[in-house]
Amino acid sequence: ETGVTQTPRHLVMGMTNKKSLKCEQHLGHNAMYWYKQSAKKPLELMFVYSLEERVENNSVPSRFSPECPNSSHLFLHLHTLQPEDSALYLCASSPQYQANTEAFFGQGTRLTVV
């Protein structure tokens, strides 16, 4: 248990659906991250939030929309996804964005787009 909780753990959605992934941390961290892990590829950083402000958006398609309502919660809203978006989506947090420390990861949401 790392203190970062992701829900749901598994999600199957059609290409026309809208769904949201949720991430919650109660570690008192100020930075939160979304990563995508596809088979045979390195983890890709998608978004970074520091003190609820988005500081990174790594050329992610607009069908992925992040939201950080407070420093403890991070969402990833999904709409009109493609089958190639099927992957493990990992949320992480760290104490401060500018302090180079370890990241704490959630267990991930396994997303399948059909």
Add this chain to the structure above:
Amino acid sequence: SQQGEEDPQALSIQEGENATMNCSYKTSINNLQWYRQNSGRGLVHLILIRSNEREKHSGRLRVTLDTSKKSSSLLITASRAADTASYFCATVLTGGGNKLTFGTGTQLKVEL
């Protein structure tokens, strides 16, 4: 381009043996971190080594860093079946904020 690359991609050893995994990277780093991932689950942080450090230990884990060669190694001594997992190195670039750039990982299998 990919910052960290692990070698080997897969490693199979017997319980009790040592396992060594290597990581190479391309640009100047602030620190390098090793993570472990059990199948389909989240990543667990193992060790962070800063650019001015050469070696760190944590239990059965030993990490080295050679900034002149832009490489790091992770040694797991006296391996156990429970060490079976994927191991990733991740770099944090100098001045780049706390963004981790991962390699593709080494899949370690420890057999009884």
